[in-house]
Structures are given as structure tokens and as C-alpha cells.
Amino acid sequence: MLPALKPGDRVIAIPYRGEQLQSGAVVVMTHPNQVKLMIKRLSAPCNGGWWVLGDNPASSSDSRQFGPIAATAIRAIATAVVPSKN
Amino acid sequence: MLRSVAQAILNRLPATQAAAHCDGPCGVYDPASARVAAEAVLSMTKKLIALAPPEGNDAAAWATYNNTFSRYVAVKEEQAQETKEELLILWTDYFKPEHLATFPELHDTFWKAAKLCSACKVNIDQAKAEELMKAVEKIHTMFWSSKGRSDAWVTAS
Incomplete structure (x- = not known):
């Protein structure tokens, strides 16, 4: 997920409960x-x-390899990133 | 200050790990790992064929023979499985649908290579182990060609 996320970054995510999703999330x-x-x-x-x-x-x-995912596969939506120290 | 406080809080919170990749980080794929494992399969197969049982009923000699035989089989089994896993990662994660246009035989090559891994586990068959090396070499060539490179096929033994 570079450059948005790098290994070790922490992501604060809220559980997904079926609300409207937007491309780019x-x-x-x-x-x-x-x-x-x-x-x-x-x-x-x-x-x-x-x-x-x-x-x-x-x-x-x-999805280029495993195809589209079902909405039920989505567990949480990332809302903020806490970058790792390195 | 704020950052260290946030970090301290986060360090106390249980966090589930989510991967950005299905296997290795940042697209580091290399058929060399499959090649090393396949070479080990061939090597163990040759050693098994060359291993002669002791003559007579010397218990210690038989114990040594059985131990060595078992170790060779165990390593052959493990390395054949590793070869298969390394190949499957290349097949399902590295190669993309667009590669099929350049390599129409891609699926067949990987499928047959995976079958050879199984054959090498089931049997002590040098011809199958050599066939597996040929299949890994073919995959090596396709892999580097897909990256516009022509890296030479080099083996350790």
C-alpha cells in the first residue's frame, strides 16, 4: 500500500456495519x-x-488476481494512520 | 510529545495485523527460492538412490542406515512441498492475467510443475526430479522475460 501505508504503520479503523462506502476508502x-x-x-x-x-x-x-470482493468481506474502514517510527 | 503519548496508548491497545500483501512485502518475487528447493529435492533423490543398506544384521549399522534414510526422505518431502508453495505464490500472486497473452502456456506449465512436486514426494525418481528442475527453469525464463530481463539460469550444484 505504499506510499499511503508502509510496513509497521498502525491504522485506526472503525468496524464496517453496512453503511454507504465510497471509492477511494x-x-x-x-x-x-x-x-x-x-x-x-x-x-x-x-x-x-x-x-x-x-x-x-x-x-x-x-482484485486483479482474486476478483471483486463481497461487501461482507469488508471488516473495517480506515480513518487515520499512525506512522511507524522507522 | 503528543506523538509519544499516542504511541504509548497504541502500544497498550490490542491491534489486529492486516497485510497489504498476500506473501512477501513490496513485490519481491524471485523464482530462485523455488529453484533452491527443487535442487534440494534432486540432491536428496540422488542421495537416496546412492544410499546402500548395510550388509548383515549389525543393529547399529541398521540404525544409522534407517536414520539417514529417514532424514533424506524427510528433507525431500519438505523441500518438494516448499518448491510447490514457492511456485504457487509466483503463479497466483506474481503472474497477472495480462501475462497470459505473452505466455499462453503459463497455467499448464505451473500446473505440471506442481504435479511434479507431488511426484517427487511420492517416489524416489531422479527423472521426475530432473523434470521438475526443467519446469522451474522454464518458469524462471518466463518470470524474468516478463520483467524485460534475461537473467541466466544458474544452479548451486
């Missing part, structure tokens, strides 16, 4: 094929879900 989401949380940016609504992309397209694994 950074969300914490479950990976469609793996048991892990991911952080990505909403690109555009897609088939009732969202197309998500990383900010660093050359390096990111995102």
Missing part, C-alpha cells in the same frame, strides 16, 4: 482465498461487491 478486509486480513483501497463497485486495488500496482496482489 481504505478498508480492512478478509482475503477471499486465505485466512488473513488485508488492507486495500476500494476502487469501484462491482457485482454487488467491490473491486479493490493496492496503491502500488506493480507489487500489489488485489
Whole structure:
């Protein structure tokens, strides 16, 4: 997610409870094929879900590989970043 | 001051980790890790073929043989699995749909390479291990070509 986020940055995120989402929002989401949380940016609504992309397209694994995500995969919406010390 | 206070508070709060990448950070992909693991598979296969059981009924000699045999098999198993995992990361995370236009055989190559990893686990088969090395070499060539490079295929052994 460089340059917006770098490894070790802390993100303050509010739980997602189904409210209206906007393209450009950074969300914490479950990976469609793996048991892990991911952080990505909403690109555009897609088939009732969202197309998500990383900010660093050359390096990111995102909807270009795993397709659109369901809205239910979204766990939280990032509201602020606390940069890491390094 | 404010920053250190905020940091102190945050350090006390439980935070869940969210990854920006599915595997390595910042797109550091390299088929070399698959190559090293595949080389280990070939090496262990050769060592297993060369390992002769002791003659007679000397318990200590048999214990040594069984121990060495088991270790070789364990390492072969583990390295074949690692080869498969490294290949799957390249296949599913590095290669993107647009690469299929340049490498139409991409899916078939990875699928067959992953099958060879399994074959190397199931058998002690030098031909399969060598075939796996050829498959990893083909993936190496596709990978670097997709980056506009032509890095030479170099093996450790």
C-alpha cells in the first residue's frame, strides 16, 4: 500500500456495519482465498461487491488476481494512520 | 510529545495485523527460492538412490542406515512441498492475467510443475526430479522475460 501505508504503520479503523462506502476508502478486509486480513483501497463497485486495488500496482496482489470482493468481506474502514517510527 | 503519548496508548491497545500483501512485502518475487528447493529435492533423490543398506544384521549399522534414510526422505518431502508453495505464490500472486497473452502456456506449465512436486514426494525418481528442475527453469525464463530481463539460469550444484 505504499506510499499511503508502509510496513509497521498502525491504522485506526472503525468496524464496517453496512453503511454507504465510497471509492477511494481504505478498508480492512478478509482475503477471499486465505485466512488473513488485508488492507486495500476500494476502487469501484462491482457485482454487488467491490473491486479493490493496492496503491502500488506493480507489487500489489488485489482484485486483479482474486476478483471483486463481497461487501461482507469488508471488516473495517480506515480513518487515520499512525506512522511507524522507522 | 503528543506523538509519544499516542504511541504509548497504541502500544497498550490490542491491534489486529492486516497485510497489504498476500506473501512477501513490496513485490519481491524471485523464482530462485523455488529453484533452491527443487535442487534440494534432486540432491536428496540422488542421495537416496546412492544410499546402500548395510550388509548383515549389525543393529547399529541398521540404525544409522534407517536414520539417514529417514532424514533424506524427510528433507525431500519438505523441500518438494516448499518448491510447490514457492511456485504457487509466483503463479497466483506474481503472474497477472495480462501475462497470459505473452505466455499462453503459463497455467499448464505451473500446473505440471506442481504435479511434479507431488511426484517427487511420492517416489524416489531422479527423472521426475530432473523434470521438475526443467519446469522451474522454464518458469524462471518466463518470470524474468516478463520483467524485460534475461537473467541466466544458474544452479548451486
